Amino acid sequence: MSGSLTPTALARLLGQWHHGNAPAYRELADVVRLLVLDGRIPLGTALPSERTLSATLAVSRTTVTAAYSSLREQGFLSSGQGTRGRTCLPRTAYAGEKGRDSGAGLSGAPGLAVPDGVIDLAYASLPASGEAVHQAFAAALTELPALLPGFGYDALGVPGLREAIAGHYSDAGVPTTAGQILVTSGAQHALNIVLRALVGKQDKVLVEQPTYPNALDAIRATGCRVVPVPLPPASERGWDLDATESALMQHRPRMAYTVPDFHNPTGRLMPDAQRRRLVRAAAVSGTVVVVDETLRELNLDGGTTAPLASFSPAVVSIGSLSKSHWAGMRTGWIRASESLIQRFAAVRTTMDLGGPVVEQLAAAHLVRSLADPLPARLSALRENRAALLELLKVHLPRWEAERPDGGLAVWCRLPYPGSTALTVIAPELGIRLAAGPRFGVGGVFENFLRIPFTLPPDQLETAVLALRAAQDRLEAAPQLRRTLRDSPVAAIA
Incomplete structure (x- = not known):
């Protein structure tokens, strides 16, 4: 279940819905249907009662009753008349067989x-990225002999790379030590480690709607229940923090996965004021915020925002060189408190015992000169x-x-x-x-x-x-x- 919508919240989503081009009930049903199809009303959401919605919209109850009936006939609303129906999709047209x-x-x-x-x-x-990756690997090969006497296993990551990543965060205004960094085989690997450490089956994880498909796959694989919070339409930009705060308080999810830096797939950048509201609301609900910063360096319009971790030490940050430099590096990281990093490292050893050394040595060169290419x-x-x-x-x-x-x-x-x-x-x-x-x-x-x-x-x-x-x-x-x-x-x- 995805919670419920208050009459006021639904009225805000509807906007100027009645234009007089068709009967009022049909226009109301059409707009609600489009909101469901666009993901702005999550599936399984209970709509307001007919009585309360008619009062809020200042229309007759007959209009709302007819609109709800139309939505049920089309397959977008469950339950019988007189009860709070929940949004759904028609089985044959959109959801596939069964x-x-x-x-x-x-x-x-x-x-x-x-x-x-x-x-x-x-x-x-x-x-x-041009010659940068080639040069980084060339330099890594000259450094490799010094590490060959060792076993080559390091669940936390090569120290030089951890120090370089910590320095990158510190330069961005988030003081960080190497002890707060765990090197992973990409951002997806990092997210899987975090999920295994922080959530269990049937725990709730809040996500943006839409969001990155591979993150959804990883969350579903843990057996968690996904709580989607729709983004506003393109004309409004930003995030719907009212809806986010409501979902956090209503569901109290164990974790929230967010992509505030050039969000995938919309490319939006979350303003600092909304970042501050997000971490405050998460703190109240007892939710761990996990931020995916893989795209943060791909800033096309020069927008300036602070890393989400600068607003709260409880934020867990995930990063990677896959989008900014080359996916073939397979090098990512997690930034968190030292105690959490130790928990993540313990979980990581159940999946693998460390990342490839040459790639990490090369990645350290790229992180130290991150802006060059x-x-x-x-x-x-x-x-x-x-x-x-x-x-x-x-x-x-x-x-x-x-x-x-x-x-x-x-x-x-x-x-x-x-x-x-x-x-x-x-x-x-x-x-x-x-x-x-x-x-x-x-x-x-x-x-x-x-x-x-x-x-x-x-x-x-x-x-x-x-x-x-x-x-x-x-x-x-x-x-x-x-x-x-x-x-x-x-x-x-």
């Missing part, structure tokens, strides 16, 4: 080799972002693309629910996609698609033209939206 979560079938799916000639838009990743990389990403937004505007004018503050992708709202169908058709047209429902809980976001701008403009143009061709095929045969329900098994990054 009501299966459309994202669940891809959980833990292996990566698939992309055939020659297919442009991969499911991965939001970059090639290695970034200006050229950020400049290219700005050009790619501008090119993609313009291509979408020209070739897919009905798509609503949210301009990201940073990161590697654009989150697009489609004119109709068809994201999964597009991913099924796309490979025939030379592209691979990640369906919108993979970024949410319960099969929502059929109206959305994430498109990375990690490719050069000429390849982005090819990709967008293929997207247009896929859209044209769907519009020529709209029944495909109902019959193509299962997107191809594929990994997402």
Whole structure:
């Protein structure tokens, strides 16, 4: 269950819902339906009673009753008349056979080799950052002989890398010692360690809706109950801290996973005032905030924010070189209190006994000069972002693309629910996609698609033209939206 909505909260989400273009009950039902499909009302949420909502909206109870009845008939509201129905999705049109979560079938799916000639838009990743990575490995090889007499196992990580990461946090205004750092094999590995140490089966974990698919997979794998808190629409930007605070107090989750720095998939940057509110609310609810800072260095518009850990020593931070330098480094880290780091290290030894030494030595060089390759990389990403937004505007004018503050992708709202169908058709047209429902809980976001701008403009143009061709095929045969329900098994990054 995802809690309940008060009449005031639902009225705020509805906004100016009644335009007089149709009967009031139908307009009310249509807006609620769209809010569910967009993930802004989580599945399993109890809607206000007919009496209280009619009073808040200043409409007749008959209007609300008819709207709720329409939602039940369409499959978006459960329960019988007179009780507080909970939001859901129609089984046949959106959730797949037998009501299966459309994202669940891809959980833990292996990566698939992309055939020659297919442009991969499911991965939001970059090639290695110029000569920086090569030079770092060359330097690491000269340092390796000094470590060869040792066993090569270190659950905490090579000391030089831990010191470099600690220095990076200290320079950013978060005083940190090497004892507060655990080196991992990437951010996903780090999150799995944190989850195993902090939560157990049936514990609740709060997440943003949408969020990073691989994080959702890791949370589900622990047997936890996911509590999604929807982000506001693109026009409002930021985060809905009122909804977040309400969810924290209502559910008191054991952990909250958040991506405030160029959020994946929307690319938003959380303002400092909202960061402060988040950690305060989490402290009151007894929730451990785990922040994923993997994209923090990909700041395209120069926005300035403090690391989330600067607002509370209880924050657990996860970082990585995968997005800023190269995913092939497979080097990430956890920053937390020394006592927590020792707990994480104990859990880590049940998974592996340490990371590869050469990669850590190379990573230490990159972290010490973290900014060196970034200006050229950020400049290219700005050009790619501008090119993609313009291509979408020209070739897919009905798509609503949210301009990201940073990161590697654009989150697009489609004119109709068809994201999964597009991913099924796309490979025939030379592209691979990640369906919108993979970024949410319960099969929502059929109206959305994430498109990375990690490719050069000429390849982005090819990709967008293929997207247009896929859209044209769907519009020529709209029944495909109902019959193509299962997107191809594929990994997402």
